[in-house]
Amino acid sequence: xxxxxxxxxxxxxxxxxxxxxxxxxxxxxxxxxxxxxxxxxxxxxxxxxxxxxxxxxxxxxxxxxxxxxxxxxxxxxxxxxxxxxxxxxxxxxxxxxxxxxxxxxxxxxxxxxxxxxxxxxxxxxxxxxxxxxxxxxxxxxxxxxxxxxxxxxxxxxxxxxxxxxxxxxxxxxxxxxxxxxxxxxxxxxxxxxxxxxxxxxxxxxxxxxxxxxxxxxxxxxxxxxxxxxxxxxxxxxxxxxxxxxxxxxxxxxxxxxxxxxxxxxxxxxxxxxxxxxxxxxxxxxxxxxxxxxxxxxxxxxx
Amino acid sequence: xxxxxxxxxxxxxxxxxxxxxxxxxxxxxxxxxxxxxxxxxxxxxxxxxxxxxxxxxxxxxxxxxxxxxxxxxxxxxxxxxxxxxxxxxxxxxxxxxxxxxxxxxxxxxxxxxxxxxxxxxxxxxxxxxxxxxxxxxxxxxxxxxxxxxxxxxxxxxxxxxxxxxxxxxxxxxxxxxxxxxxxxxxxxxxxxxxxxxxxxxxxxxxxxxxxxxxxxxxxxxxxxxxxxxxxxxxxxxxxxxxxxxxxxxxxxxxxxxxxxxxxxxxxxxxxxxxx
Numbered sequence: 001x002x003x004x005x006x007x008x009x010x011x012x013x014x015x016x017x018x019x020x021x022x023x024x025x026x027x028x029x030x031x032x033x034x035x036x037x038x039x040x041x042x043x044x045x046x047x048x049x050x051x052x053x054x055x056x057x058x059x060x061x062x063x064x065x066x067x068x069x070x071x072x073x074x075x076x077x078x079x080x081x082x083x084x085x086x087x088x089x090x091x092x093x094x095x096x097x098x099x100x101x102x103x104x105x106x107x108x109x110x111x112x113x114x115x116x117x118x119x120x121x122x123x124x125x126x127x128x129x130x131x132x133x134x135x136x137x138x139x140x141x142x143x144x145x146x147x148x149x150x151x152x153x154x155x156x157x158x159x160x161x162x163x164x165x166x167x168x169x170x171x172x173x174x175x176x177x178x179x180x181x182x183x184x185x186x187x188x189x190x191x192x193x194x195x196x197x198x199x200x201x202x203x204x205x206x207x208x209x210x211x212x213x214x215x216x217x218x219x220x221x222x223x224x225x226x227x228x229x230x231x232x233x234x235x236x237x238x239x240x241x242x243x244x245x246x247x248x249x250x251x252x253x254x255x256x257x258x259x260x261x262x263x264x265x266x267x268x269x270x271x272x273x274x275x276x277x278x279x280x281x282x283x284x285x286x287x288x289x290x291x292x293x294x295x296x297x298x299x300x301x302x
Numbered sequence: 303x304x305x306x307x308x309x310x311x312x313x314x315x316x317x318x319x320x321x322x323x324x325x326x327x328x329x330x331x332x333x334x335x336x337x338x339x340x341x342x343x344x345x346x347x348x349x350x351x352x353x354x355x356x357x358x359x360x361x362x363x364x365x366x367x368x369x370x371x372x373x374x375x376x377x378x379x380x381x382x383x384x385x386x387x388x389x390x391x392x393x394x395x396x397x398x399x400x401x402x403x404x405x406x407x408x409x410x411x412x413x414x415x416x417x418x419x420x421x422x423x424x425x426x427x428x429x430x431x432x433x434x435x436x437x438x439x440x441x442x443x444x445x446x447x448x449x450x451x452x453x454x455x456x457x458x459x460x461x462x463x464x465x466x467x468x469x470x471x472x473x474x475x476x477x478x479x480x481x482x483x484x485x486x487x488x489x490x491x492x493x494x495x496x497x498x499x500x501x502x503x504x505x506x507x508x509x510x511x512x513x514x515x516x517x518x519x520x521x522x523x524x525x526x527x528x529x530x531x532x533x534x535x536x537x538x539x540x541x542x543x544x545x546x547x548x549x550x551x552x553x554x555x556x557x558x559x560x561x562x563x564x565x566x567x568x569x570x571x572x573x574x575x576x577x
Binding site: 198200219 | 400403413424472
C-alpha cells in the first residue's frame with residue numbers, strides 16, 4: 001500500500017513537475033542546435049570551398065558547424081564548455097574567470113539596487129502623503145523611464161567622471177536609475193492598497209497619519225514591495241551591464257560582452273550572457289525566498 | 303397607503319435615561335454626477351443609555367449611512383446630531399464608540415491578541431493595561447485561548463467575535479454595529495445573536511445595530527427603527543420590550559410574532575414598488 005502510494009507520488013512528481021520543465025528544455029535545445037547548424041553552414045561551406053573539399057557528408061557538416069571557433073551562433077555544449085573552463089578551471093582572481101567578472105557586476109548591481117530600493121520607497125512614501133508631490137513628482141518619475149538607458153548611461157558616466165566620481169558608483173547609479181522606478185510604482189500601489197473598511201477602522205480610532213502609516217499602510221504594502229523588488233533587481237543587473245559597456249570597462253560581465261564583440265568571440269559573449277541570466281535568476285529567487293520568509297514571520301503565509 | 307406613525311416621542315421624553323445619541327432634523331445629500339441623492343432626510347431620533355436600537359430597512363434606505371453619521375464617517379448636510387453630548391467628530395476623537403463593520407476587518411499580519419491590541423496601541427495604553435483588556439474582552443466573546451491564532455485560522459463567526467472584542471477593548475459607552483452577522487450562515491448567526499444579547503446584558507452598553515433581518519432586529523432590540531428609501535427617512539419606531547433574559551425560543555411566542563408583523567408591515571408600506 002505504502003509502496004504503491006510512493007510510486008504514485010513519484011510518477012505524479014515526474015509527470016507534473018519534472019516532465020513539463022524537461023519538455024521545454026528539450027524543445028529549446030532542439031531549436032538552438034538546429035539554428036546553430038543553419039546559421040553556421042554558410043561559413044562552413046565557404047571553408048570547404050576554399051579547401052577544395054567537395055561532397056562533404058551531411059553528418060560531417062553538422063559536426064563541423066557545431067565546433068567552429070567563432071561561430072555565428074555557438075552550440076549549447078560550446079557555451080557550457082566555455083563557462084566550465086572560465087569558472088571551475090580558472091582561479092577566481094584571474095581576469096579570465098567569469099566568476100571574477102560576475103562578482104564585479106554583482107557588486108555594482110547590489111549597490112545600485114539598494115540605493116534604488118531605498119529611493120523608490122522614499123519617493124513612494126512622499127507621493128502617498130502629499131497630493132502636491134503626487135502631482136509634481138510622479139510625471140518625472142514616469143518620464144525618467146521613457147529615456148532609453150543606452151542613451152543616458154554614457155552621459156551619467158561622463159558627468160560623474162567630471163565631478164570626480166568613478167569606479168563602482170557611476171555603474172551603480174545606472175542600476176539605481178532603472179531599479180527605483182518599479183519600487184516606486186509598486187510601493188505607491190501597496191501603500192494605497194488598504195481598503196475603505198480598514199481606513200475607516202483607523203478613523204474610528206482617531207489614529208493619526210503616522211499610526212495609519214506604520215500600523216496599516218506599511219504592512220499592507222509588503223507583498224507589493226517584494227513583487228517590485230524582484231523586477232527591480234533584474235533591472236538593476238541590466239543597468240550594471242549597460243553601465244559597463246560605454247566606459248570601456250576592463251572588468252565585469254559587460255566588459256566581457258564588449259571584449260567578445262571586439263574580437264568576434266561569440267562563445268565568450270554567449271557565456272557571459274548565460275552567466276548574466278543565471279545571476280539574474282538567482283537574485284530574483286533570493287528576493288523570492290526573502291519575501292516568503294518575511295511573510296511567514298508576519299504570520300500572513302499559510 | 304403609508305400610514306406614517308409618529309415616533310413615540312412622548313414615551314421617550316418620560317424616561318429619565320440619559321440621551322447617548324440625539325439626532326434632530328438631520329439630512330444628508332450626496333452630490334453625484336446624476337444629481338443630488340437624498341440619502342437621509344429629516345431624521346429625528348433619540349437613543350437613550352442602555353438602549354439596543356436596530357435600524358432596519360431595504361437596501362438604499364440609508365441605515366448604514368445613518369450609522370456612519372453617528373460615527374463621524376459621513377458628514378450630514380443639515381440638522382444637528384450629538385453623540386455623548388459632543389459633536390460626532392469630538393466623540394470620535396474621544397473614542398467614545400466602538401464600530402463593528404460588515405466584515406471582521408482583522409489585520410492578517412496580526413494575531414488575534416495583537417488585533418485587539420491595535421486600538422489600545424493607538425490610544426497609547428501601557429502594555430500591562432493592554433494585556434488586561436485583551437484578556438477581558440476575549441473572554442467576553444468566548445475566544446479565550448485563541449490569542450496566538452492568526453485570523454485565517456479562525457472561522458467567519460470567530461473572526462467577527464474577535465472584531466467585536468476589538469471594538470469593546472476601547473471600552474466605549476456606545477457600540478455601533480453595521481450588519482455584523484450579515485455574511486454568516488443562519489445557525490452561526492442565531493448563536494452570535496444570543497451571545498450578543500448576553501454581552502449587552504452584562505456590559506450595559508448602548509448598541510446601535512444595522513440589519514436587514516426582521517427576526518434578528520426583533521430578537522435583539524429594545525427599539526426598532528424602520529427606515530424606507532428615496533429619500534432615506536424614518537418610517538416607524540417600534541418599542542420592543544421583550545424580557546431581557548430572552549432565549550432563542552422567544553421567537554415562537556405571539557408577542558414576538560406581533561412585533562415582527564408590525565416591522566414587516568412597516569417595511570412593506572415604506573417600500574415603493576416602482577423598481
